[in-house]
Amino acid sequence: MTQARKSSKPGRGPACCPDLGSESILRLFRALADPNRAAILTRMVGCCEPRTVSDLASCCPVDFSVVSRHLAVLRDAGILGAERRGRQVVYTLRAAEVAAQLRRLADALDACASPTPSPPAPGTAEALHPENGDEHP
């Protein structure tokens, strides 16, 4: 019995850093962690025009319905925007929003790596604000 040392509560870090465990960030990473979704996004990054499901389905060797589900996941994660246009649904890459999110994390990590006391933060964030109040058990 040398192990089984558990903590009854996950001590999250201080609130000064981006909460990597927040629901939105986790959803973002989870959405980005699938090869087929990555293929879809790579296609959209290459050409930022809105894309229909049929169009995007041609880049993955999976069923049409699967692509639709993947797009829903990406939309749910805030990576894509969806808009109905007639019979079709066009998905748009929310590049700026995702880039901003990634950059906030990068800034926080850099702030950790080089603790240079230089807070001239030009309006842009210094730390990530918790976007949604996420509660944990």
Add this chain to the structure above:
Amino acid sequence: MTQARKSSKPGRGPACCPDLGSESILRLFRALADPNRAAILTRMVGCCEPRTVSDLASCCPVDFSVVSRHLAVLRDAGILGAERRGRQVVYTLRAAEVAAQLRRLADALDACASPTPSPPAPGTAEALHPENGDEHP
């Protein structure tokens, strides 16, 4: 990191972006997509000193061995560095490397979002603003 992406791949688009579907990027996102690993990282971001497994295990309500496995995943993804020190193994957050990776992606996304050289969207487009602030219904 084990791979160094320097120049863009020939024959496939401009120096547009790191391939979202690349093995290393996928591994990075997959590693970041778990709540317990996020808790570990949040703890390390809060204090960038090297941490032992025992230390980090106290932030997750899971078994000690599970934390060890999570740390291996994070090390495998290039997020952590590991170094044996006597009886213990200290894990170090590779903040700068991860931040650079995230920033590369952010840059690629912004390059996609901002320029929009001249895609006149023939006829189909009307009110196509991706600025629909719907996060989740």
Add this chain to the structure above:
DNA sequence: CCAATACTTGCACCATGACGCAAGCACGCA
């Protein structure tokens, strides 16, 4: 050398998620 500490790994279990098929819903058009 043996024992204790600190961590890793093998194994089994189970929850989650990706997948394909088929049915269902939404919209435009004849």
Add this chain to the structure above:
DNA sequence: TGCGTGCTTGCGTCATGGTGCAAGTATTGG
């Protein structure tokens, strides 16, 4: 108003991955 197109969703199946327990490895101290 029916019909076809375009996309979503329900359901069953299967693979992946997170988890706990127990056993194994590495290193230090007595």
